[in-house]
Amino acid sequence: MILARSLLFAVLFYIWSAAVAVAMLPMFLGARRWLTAATAFWARGVIAMLRPVCGIRVEVRGREHAPSGAALIAAKHQCMFDTMAPLAVLADACFVMKQELLRIPFYGALARKTAMIVVDREGHSAALRKLVADAKDRIESRRQVVIFPEGSRTPPGTTGQYKPGVAALYRSLGLPCTPLATNSGVHWPAHGFIRRPGVIVYQFLPSIPAGLHRGEFMRTLQERIETASQALLGE
Numbered sequence: 001m002i003l004a005r006s007l008l009f010a011v012l013f014y015i016w017s018a019a020v021a022v023a024m025l026p027m028f029l030g031a032r033r034w035l036t037a038a039t040a041f042w043a044r045g046v047i048a049m050l051r052p053v054c055g056i057r058v059e060v061r062g063r064e065h066a067p068s069g070a071a072l073i074a075a076k077h078q079c080m081f082d083t084m085a086p087l088a089v090l091a092d093a094c095f096v097m098k099q100e101l102l103r104i105p106f107y108g109a110l111a112r113k114t115a116m117i118v119v120d121r122e123g124h125s126a127a128l129r130k131l132v133a134d135a136k137d138r139i140e141s142r143r144q145v146v147i148f149p150e151g152s153r154t155p156p157g158t159t160g161q162y163k164p165g166v167a168a169l170y171r172s173l174g175l176p177c178t179p180l181a182t183n184s185g186v187h188w189p190a191h192g193f194i195r196r197p198g199v200i201v202y203q204f205l206p207s208i209p210a211g212l213h214r215g216e217f218m219r220t221l222q223e224r225i226e227t228a229s230q231a232l233l234g235e
Helices: 002-029 032-054 085-089 099-103 107-113 124-140 164-173 214-233
Strands: 056-061 071-075 093-098 117-119 144-147 177-182 198-204
Touching: 002 032, 002 107, 032 056, 032 085, 032 107, 056 085, 071 164, 071 214, 085 093, 085 198, 093 099, 093 124, 099 107, 099 117, 117 124, 124 144, 124 164, 144 164, 164 214, 177 214, 198 214
Parallel strands: 056 198, 071 144, 071 177, 093 117, 093 144
Antiparallel strands: 177 198
16 A cells, blocks of 8 residues: 555656746746745645655654744754655755755755755855855845755654864854754655655754854764754654
8 A cells, every 4th residue: 555655656756846837937037035935835745745645744843943034953864755745844945955966857946946065065165255255145135055964864753963064054154053853754765766655754952052162062963963853853
């Protein structure tokens, strides 16, 4: 049954995505916010589809901690769905993403038009400076900058190395950092198309105040995200 439902969801997901992509094409000639709103609409459609087709409910906790204006959010990353769900919740999310994703047809053009922050992971110090400069630009536009501190997806229950990019943004932007925990990889694995029934939870945690020393900030961030994400696995 899970296999059949997962196959059906995969088919419907691509049909929905293709339909929304076609509808988006004229919007490339207009304002960025048109495409941002359309992308949020697409994400809400995916969420709505998950429950009847796969038996997956998406729950957002800690909404009182979710920022609406200029903000820095550091999120746990377990699967592709983590790049979709926040679009449906946040007012104007801007993801930090790796440069290789720009090669994906349509997605790359959409990322450029919606002013996502693109990072060349081989660029070292130059890439870090560009990350900070781009993030400052997005913050001036009152957007929520979302970064995955581990840099890539990690299986549920595991912890990747927290990269220096999040510390650079925290220091340079001078903003509090809102941690975001999840158990998404349990129900939407990083690889394959199987979708397992249950509840995907995204939990916004109390923000870490600005101004902490780098080491203290990184320890606090990792402890909060990993503790909360681990707790969600036990539910």
